Amino acid sequence: MDKTILVINPNSLEEMTREIEAAVAPLRISGGPRIECVTLHEGPPGINSQQDGDSIIAPMLKLMRNRERDCAAFVIACYGDPGIDSMREASRRPVFGIAESGILTALTIGQRFGVIALSAKGVSRQLRKIGSFGVTDRLARILPLEMAASDTMDESKTYDRMVACGTALRDVHGANVVIMGCAGMAGYRKPLQDALGIPVVEPTQAAVGMALARVSLNWEGD
């Protein structure tokens, strides 16, 4: 099969793209679709605001149009799913956002999901998304790490905060599944799950997993 899933890191950090590469490795199957991870060079170094998110829509659409012919699905690897509605409208291919895919995957695992967000500023954006998905009743709470996206690669700063947030989501807010609300945190998924004792969803893996299935099924035809 020569189909390609294009995973777009809409920020310009190559380091995060490499984290995404590592995250999706288990979904590379010899006979399955190619998975290609690209950096949107026009993007800012991190998507830390609605403006950052909106700013990458145009270049991401351009990238998508250039790859529409040779790609079978697109994944927007930024929690917040910037530009997903325009992407879906403009493409004949299925488009996945990691927030949507992460949440829908979490719904198959636990009855109330919590989200570890990068920053307090992003919580309202996430709540609007969850409202538009119509799944607010399943949300326990979104708790922010209060760190910049770029800092999430500094293990010593991040992991302890994630465990603290996850513990509060579980014990105070009644979550029985936790979503990591950021791309590039995949390396922490297993240790965090072990520390919390409840399942942890890595959203880029969730989204590329959904794309893998859809591309294989080829519902959209050729």
Added chain:
Amino acid sequence: MDKTILVINPNSLEEMTREIEAAVAPLRISGGPRIECVTLHEGPPGINSQQDGDSIIAPMLKLMRNRERDCAAFVIACYGDPGIDSMREASRRPVFGIAESGILTALTIGQRFGVIALSAKGVSRQLRKIGSFGVTDRLARILPLEMAASDTMDESKTYDRMVACGTALRDVHGANVVIMGCAGMAGYRKPLQDALGIPVVEPTQAAVGMALARVSLNWEGD
């Protein structure tokens, strides 16, 4: 008072800006805020898609930044409220979208609101918005006119379709208030209301009305 409400028509049709000018005339009060209606020249001739909506965010933000100092509030005069979250994040001033303001105003008038949409394509976008507002339970239905935005200025084409949609919203879907899901339809509000026998909300008027109140209250300080 020398405060200004800047009403931005994000499409490039000057004719629509003039319709908006006419719509907001009753809100120009001596002693009250100035109301200035501007055309976003960088915009497309109509906002007929998510891509159109996303495409105007950057120039609208630029316009807003140029006017931040001398304006007291901003109104995005396009049903769908493109760019509203970025605008709110970037501005210290209150920002109003006509979809949000139209719906919230309708909630003070009737228990179930219906919306006359320009096109079927826009219905999903509107449903996502309504979900993110958390008011889906108050929605009767969104019914599309199936006309391009630019055609709405052709009275003979539009009015009959609006009455048909409004009648179906009232009789089939149980709406007791109807929102005109487009800027530039203000001229039809009163005849439509008379034809339907239930209140009709013109969303640009609703949004500028909300802005008038907020600017007068000056909650955001100086």
Added chain:
Amino acid sequence: MDKTILVINPNSLEEMTREIEAAVAPLRISGGPRIECVTLHEGPPGINSQQDGDSIIAPMLKLMRNRERDCAAFVIACYGDPGIDSMREASRRPVFGIAESGILTALTIGQRFGVIALSAKGVSRQLRKIGSFGVTDRLARILPLEMAASDTMDESKTYDRMVACGTALRDVHGANVVIMGCAGMAGYRKPLQDALGIPVVEPTQAAVGMALARVSLNWEGD
């Protein structure tokens, strides 16, 4: 313009009516509608229960009927909106309640609203209202001050409790906008907003602001 917005304080405390007068002062615009604040002398000294609220419906309707001809809109300046449904049914003019207007205005400012209530007893009444508005998904929590309405004019007793409630709404319950759940608290709005660092909505101002817009638009005709 000789139109009048009649703001009814349905309790008999003239002191609260004077607080309301002060609150709405910014909405008195030279060319805009007159704003007249009246005390419902038949009312109890405070609306502290559902029975208090129901008891003022008949005299408020009588007052409204006496003023229907010379007023363009009515505002019920009691959080809980007593009698609003009867008022709307009986009048050809738009009628605003400060709970409804305060909440709908808050929805334009933050994604999750908290409410500072006067007393624990009133929380269920407010929850029923919010349920009937269909916006429960946007509610963070209602926290009571546990003070009688009449005590709210004692600054030393009230302000500290309001800051404590607002802080808990923000930090424990995730509110990013706070509504003052009582008329007559307007003087605290700005200091409370400064203390909390998130926007604070004064509901009488919100309601009279909505009325100002609607009267100017004259959707109901003459």
Added chain:
Amino acid sequence: MDKTILVINPNSLEEMTREIEAAVAPLRISGGPRIECVTLHEGPPGINSQQDGDSIIAPMLKLMRNRERDCAAFVIACYGDPGIDSMREASRRPVFGIAESGILTALTIGQRFGVIALSAKGVSRQLRKIGSFGVTDRLARILPLEMAASDTMDESKTYDRMVACGTALRDVHGANVVIMGCAGMAGYRKPLQDALGIPVVEPTQAAVGMALARVSLNWEGD
């Protein structure tokens, strides 16, 4: 047992009180609570509006206070549950409204309930109630008979309309249980159920049934 359930017909029609007497007959059990049906003579001849409903709160509270000592529960036999919140606040006894009881009983019978309303005017009032109950997701639709309450005792006018409404609720709106949205329709319950082939809930029976259970359990103590 000498406990009494007081069923209050808040309109002044003795004929309706007699209908209610007949409706609750099956709930008179030799060893169970007395069931006393009374007419609120101060009430209007029919509760056809929010104002009618609000107007009976004061006399109903007075009646309740006179009977608080010798009654174990109160039932407000008017669909719309006028005054229920004041009654509950003012009484140490359980208070039941026939709309609330009818709907909660219907939830034990079918997954989506429809309501046959007396008039179109009452639909918004009912929707607000259902919203405040938090059960909007279970509602199929409310369809009005478009008859005055007093007319519902004219069998030839009413029954055909009820079958038509019930059929539409079942076939068009997906209801699998139907509530008769009025006191005084009990005589039609069984034939309507037979005609529709789905269960029909008579709300006064539902409410008095709930009261029978609660009085027997004596949770409120003595």
Added chain:
Amino acid sequence: MDKTILVINPNSLEEMTREIEAAVAPLRISGGPRIECVTLHEGPPGINSQQDGDSIIAPMLKLMRNRERDCAAFVIACYGDPGIDSMREASRRPVFGIAESGILTALTIGQRFGVIALSAKGVSRQLRKIGSFGVTDRLARILPLEMAASDTMDESKTYDRMVACGTALRDVHGANVVIMGCAGMAGYRKPLQDALGIPVVEPTQAAVGMALARVSLNWEGD
């Protein structure tokens, strides 16, 4: 009247059946339906999991079919309502579950209900039920006792935990009515209510009370 309400304790603990007998004693009314409490001997000693609940459906259906002719209603006396949908489908008689009846009864008493659950494991099961009832908006929180069902008969272990849970539901989570999420706790209802100062619902009593009313009304005919 020779009608019988059959209350099925689906676990094999005779001691719990005797607790249920005691709980429903106030609902045995001379002239009213017989109330017969039976132990499902095929059941496990406690229903502590979804598997336990599913395992008793077949024997409970068999029991029901054997008693269909001589019983007028069935009550499943296990919080979680195992098998209720099959029972309702298979029987011409009304079938009540104690979770559903307990929750619907609580909705007539307080605006936000809390539930004291036996174990943390059961919380998700309960949330799914509450979601399927469509009343999630009325839920404050479910807090687990963290005790096995069989331990609930050890008063010294249980009561203190119940008071602690109930207090947290009231003070932290805003509940104003509490449901005991287990059959066999009826003896604690009154003391718990007194300790908490808010109403407490015993669900088996609630369900048998609903059955008492329905059997008396005989809506299902003979």
Added chain:
Amino acid sequence: MDKTILVINPNSLEEMTREIEAAVAPLRISGGPRIECVTLHEGPPGINSQQDGDSIIAPMLKLMRNRERDCAAFVIACYGDPGIDSMREASRRPVFGIAESGILTALTIGQRFGVIALSAKGVSRQLRKIGSFGVTDRLARILPLEMAASDTMDESKTYDRMVACGTALRDVHGANVVIMGCAGMAGYRKPLQDALGIPVVEPTQAAVGMALARVSLNWEGD
């Protein structure tokens, strides 16, 4: 990779298992998990009721336990997801139901989903499920084919009914994605999609696709 996804057809029709085999063929990828489709011989010839669904839980659990060691995920290939909660509780492996997976997949494709159900009897069961998933706001409507499951293999009987239902879901109820509410309909997916002009979700494919992703990711560890 030697991991196996076990797809369980819980009815005894081998013909349906073969249909399922055909449906999941595109998800058999060299290098990916094995997909094994088995018939639950203890099952009835069709799952046409809640009782049918509950009846297969015990044998399905037994089958699962026998295969727990050598399988990496389980799929319950019956719309209605019978036994899913017990399966999830009893297994360390991820378990997927085709209703849940079909609906969650549809949420990535359209804003309002419709479902073509096999029979009217099953609609309430589906509504309860959708309520427990917390996604009722995204549901357009469930419309029944009114055919027995075994008849769905008769192409002449089925296809025309499916197109009629799908058309009504799209045009009357506002669905923009349709789910086939039954296993064994996969052959009709593409023609139905072409006929309706909106995407159609085949739920077994959706569920096995989700399982493919999850097994590849191995979140549950070994």
